[in-house]
Amino acid sequence: MDLPQIGAHCAQHNCNALDFLPITCHCAKAFCSQHFPADQHACPLLNANVKSDLPVFSDQLPRCALNDCDKLCLRISGESCAACHKSFCVDHRHPDTHQCPSVVIKTEEFKSKASLYTTKPFKLATRKPPTDSAKLAQWQKMEVMKMRHRASPADPKDKSASLPPDQRLHVRLMVDEKEHIFWFRKTVVTGRALDLAVQQLKLSFPGNPPLNFHLLFQAEEGRDTPLQNDQVLANQVIDGCTLFISST
Numbered sequence: 001m002d003l004p005q006i007g008a009h010c011a012q013h014n015c016n017a018l019d020f021l022p023i024t025c026h027c028a029k030a031f032c033s034q035h036f037p038a039d040q041h042a043c044p045l046l047n048a049n050v051k052s053d054l055p056v057f058s059d060q061l062p063r064c065a066l067n068d069c070d071k072l073c074l075r076i077s078g079e080s081c082a083a084c085h086k087s088f089c090v091d092h093r094h095p096d097t098h099q100c101p102s103v104v105i106k107t108e109e110f111k112s113k114a115s116l117y118t119t120k121p122f123k124l125a126t127r128k129p130p131t132d133s134a135k136l137a138q139w140q141k142m143e144v145m146k147m148r149h150r151a152s153p154a155d156p157k158d159k160s161a162s163l164p165p166d167q168r169l170h171v172r173l174m175v176d177e178k179e180h181i182f183w184f185r186k187t188v189v190t191g192r193a194l195d196l197a198v199q200q201l202k203l204s205f206p207g208n209p210p211l212n213f214h215l216l217f218q219a220e221e222g223r224d225t226p227l228q229n230d231q232v233l234a235n236q237v238i239d240g241c242t243l244f245i246s247s248t
Contacts, residue, residue: 064089191229
């Protein structure tokens with residue numbers, strides 16, 4: 001049984017490459033993406049008008065709408081980008097390759113959405129820690145004890161695990177000025193902990209930008225520091241710390 005032929009060979013005499021998505025020129029021949037432009041395959045329509053049932057072509061066929069690009073448009077008429085309604089060459093037909101306004105709008109929407117998760121300063125539910133070192137140590141112990149009663153495992157696999165408290169890292173995660181208490185294994189890498197937190201809270205970040213945990217200093221309002229995703233979380237923070245997620 002013969003398999004159906006997929007694609008077509010480039011009509012350029014010195015190419016003949018099999019292209020699975022060939023592009024048909026206005027001269028009715030199929031070419032690969034490299035030789036599709038009329039000036040790349042000596043198209044007879046490039047310097048001559050055609051008298052037939054086809055529309056009359058001028059000596060100068062439409063060129064790419066992107067500045068500094070002089071390649072022929074993908075289409076002789078109509079737009080090649082449905083978002084900005086302009087015509088572009090095969091290399092610049094996608095919105096992200098010709099500075100399409102639609103990409104800018106989506107970026108602004110993403111920034112607006114991301115700001116819901118990263119707005120600062122946060123209004124912490126707990127009171128500010130004492131400045132006295134002895135009282136601060138006692139205060140931190142009390143905070144961790146409270147968090148142990150409220151914390152849920154960030155990893156669903158740990159729901160039925162009987163992990164000793166001294167092997168757990170308790171974290172207060174601030175999202176849109178709301179706190180969520182989780183515990184992680186002290187051996188977890190920060191990047192993995194970040195993925196678990198995003199999954200648990202069902203957060204979405206359009207465009208999948210790189211994310212980081214930021215450690216929030218309760219004693220110094222507005223101060224934070226980003227954490228390294230490739231390091232163990234427990235090596236960068238202490239039990240009972242406050243974190244938030246940022247895409248910057």
